Amino acid sequence: MHLIFPYVKINASYSALCMATPLYGVQRSIKRRNKGRYDWRCGSVETCRNVKSFGSSRGRCLRRHGDYSQRIMAEVRLVNLKKVYPNNEPKKKKKGDAPEKKTNLQITDEGVVAVQEFSLDIADKEFIVLVGPSGCGKSTTLRMIAGLEDISDGELWIGDKKMNDVEPKDRNIAMVFQNYALYPHMTVYENMAFSLKLKKVDKAEIDKRVREAAEILDITQYLDRKPKALSGGQRQRVAIGRAIVRNPQVMLMDEPLSNLDAKLRNQMRAEIIKLRERINTTFIYVTHDQTEAMTLGDRIVIMKDGFIQQIGTPQEVFDHPANLFVAGFIGTPQMNMMDAKLLKKDGKYMVDTGSICVELAEEKQARLAAKNVPEQDIVLGVRPDHLMLCADGIKGKVDVSEMMGSSVHLHINADGRDLIVIVPTNGASAHFPMGSEVNLIFGGNVAHVFSKETEKNLEW
Numbered sequence: 001m002h003l004i005f006p007y008v009k010i011n012a013s014y015s016a017l018c019m020a021t022p023l024y025g026v027q028r029s030i031k032r033r034n035k036g037r038y039d040w041r042c043g044s045v046e047t048c049r050n051v052k053s054f055g056s057s058r059g060r061c062l063r064r065h066g067d068y069s070q071r072i073m074a075e076v077r078l079v080n081l082k083k084v085y086p087n088n089e090p091k092k093k094k095k096g097d098a099p100e101k102k103t104n105l106q107i108t109d110e111g112v113v114a115v116q117e118f119s120l121d122i123a124d125k126e127f128i129v130l131v132g133p134s135g136c137g138k139s140t141t142l143r144m145i146a147g148l149e150d151i152s153d154g155e156l157w158i159g160d161k162k163m164n165d166v167e168p169k170d171r172n173i174a175m176v177f178q179n180y181a182l183y184p185h186m187t188v189y190e191n192m193a194f195s196l197k198l199k200k201v202d203k204a205e206i207d208k209r210v211r212e213a214a215e216i217l218d219i220t221q222y223l224d225r226k227p228k229a230l231s232g233g234q235r236q237r238v239a240i241g242r243a244i245v246r247n248p249q250v251m252l253m254d255e256p257l258s259n260l261d262a263k264l265r266n267q268m269r270a271e272i273i274k275l276r277e278r279i280n281t282t283f284i285y286v287t288h289d290q291t292e293a294m295t296l297g298d299r300i301v302i303m304k305d306g307f308i309q310q311i312g313t314p315q316e317v318f319d320h321p322a323n324l325f326v327a328g329f330i331g332t333p334q335m336n337m338m339d340a341k342l343l344k345k346d347g348k349y350m351v352d353t354g355s356i357c358v359e360l361a362e363e364k365q366a367r368l369a370a371k372n373v374p375e376q377d378i379v380l381g382v383r384p385d386h387l388m389l390c391a392d393g394i395k396g397k398v399d400v401s402e403m404m405g406s407s408v409h410l411h412i413n414a415d416g417r418d419l420i421v422i423v424p425t426n427g428a429s430a431h432f433p434m435g436s437e438v439n440l441i442f443g444g445n446v447a448h449v450f451s452k453e454t455e456k457n458l459e460w
């Protein structure tokens with residue numbers, strides 16, 4: 001408990017919350033850290049890497065940026081959230097919105113159900129990423145947390161306070177949007193100071209916070225410029241700066257990097273990872289980009305058609321996709337899928353592709369046996385880096401060979417199936433002419449078996 005007290009630095013405006021919430025948050029986090037294993041199927045126990053490094057990173061932050069130690073901690077609990085847009089409510093099209101793909105949202109008499117059965121416990125200072133294709137309900141969920149959208153059903157808790165009916169301005173949340181939303185007639189400094197001015201924060205305190213945030217984001221030299229004299233990346237930094245000066249309990253980000261070009265996006269992604277270490281707040285980040293989700297999130301929530309598909313750490317959802325959708329969405333190039341049969345021979349589970357029969361690894365055997373999964377037609381999933389070239393195996397012909405530098409991506413046609421194989425070059429030159437014949441094998445530890453009927457992972 002001695003860890004706690006240095007951080008409870010009391011500031012007049014936050015005193016009441018500061019006194020109560022940090023103790024509550026730390027106790028809960030420690031309890032959680034000592035608690036059992038995380039279960040990726042329900043996302044129940046947290047695995048926040050920041051909780052573990054709490055002492056050291058917080059200490060570093062305190063030394064570098066004294067002001068940020070005042071941040072109020074926040075656990076966020078979403079219980080069975082639901083959002084129904086009434087049929088007569090036209091969608092407000094915002095500039096910069098990605099064109100919407102057709103989705104299979106449920107439509108009831110009440111209207112379009114954009115999000116349903118959304119339950120998630122977010123630990124204090126955890127970085128959660130909501131990811132899924134356009135139109136799956138990510139922004140709606142975020143906007144319900146921010147208070148910009150009414151919650152049709154369910155509960156939203158921040159710390160120990162139910163927030164369903166609390167005004168957005170009183171939720172101590174900051175949101176960063178894809179299109180920056182900066183005031184064009186104000187300088188960077190004024191943009192960042194604006195919300196604090198409205199709150200009538202002391203001028204010296206505003207100056208301190210703006211300069212600290214500018215230093216963190218490396219935009220000090222642009223404080224006197226207007227947004228139009230900044231590049232896209234710099235504008236997005238200002239938008240983030242404007243959010244962090246408010247010392248929010250929770251930072252919400254809705255596709256903040258989507259307007260940037262690929263190189264800048266990679267750079268800003270790394271900046272957000274660093275930023276997260278320095279400002280130590282709870283993040284909820286929305287993206288349609290699985291790479292962003294995998295690289296940024298402590299845990300990621302994969303959504304489709306308004307429903308959560310899986311919650312887990314990046315490694316968990318990559319290694320144990322709950323269903324075919326998650327298997328195809330996470331990982332690039334996409335997981336190869338092929339029709340196959342799950343067989344049981346002498347008590348051992350095997351997958352039969354028609355040309356090869358592979359015995360599944362021990363732990364997969366155990367999980368299938370525990371559920372007494374019967375023999376059946378399945379969809380077999382194998383990631384491109386887990387297919388290997390061999391003297392014998394699934395026969396195919398090279399359609400396209402893409403040289404990527406450290407590896408070659410081979411697009412292979414095998415009995416009408418299109419498969420991708422990543423072949424490491426290991427510094428040697430690798431040449432696979434079009435039409436050349438190859439044989440593919442895979443190990444029993446990397447074969448994912450999905451029900452053809454329900455599309456669910458049969459192991460779970």
Ligand SMILES: Nc1ncnc2c1ncn2[C@@H]1O[C@H](COP(=O)(O)OP(=O)(O)O)[C@@H](O)[C@H]1O
Binds near residue numbers: 103132
């Ligand atoms: N104001 C609105 N009125 C009616 N439908 C809406 C409104 N806002 C969003 N929707 C619908 O809700 C679904 C989810 O939208 P959204 O949360 O913006 O998706 P995402 O952010 O995942 O792309 C979409 O199908 C969209 O058309």
Ligand SMILES: [Mg+2]
Binds near residue numbers: 135138139140
């Ligand atoms: Mg959106």
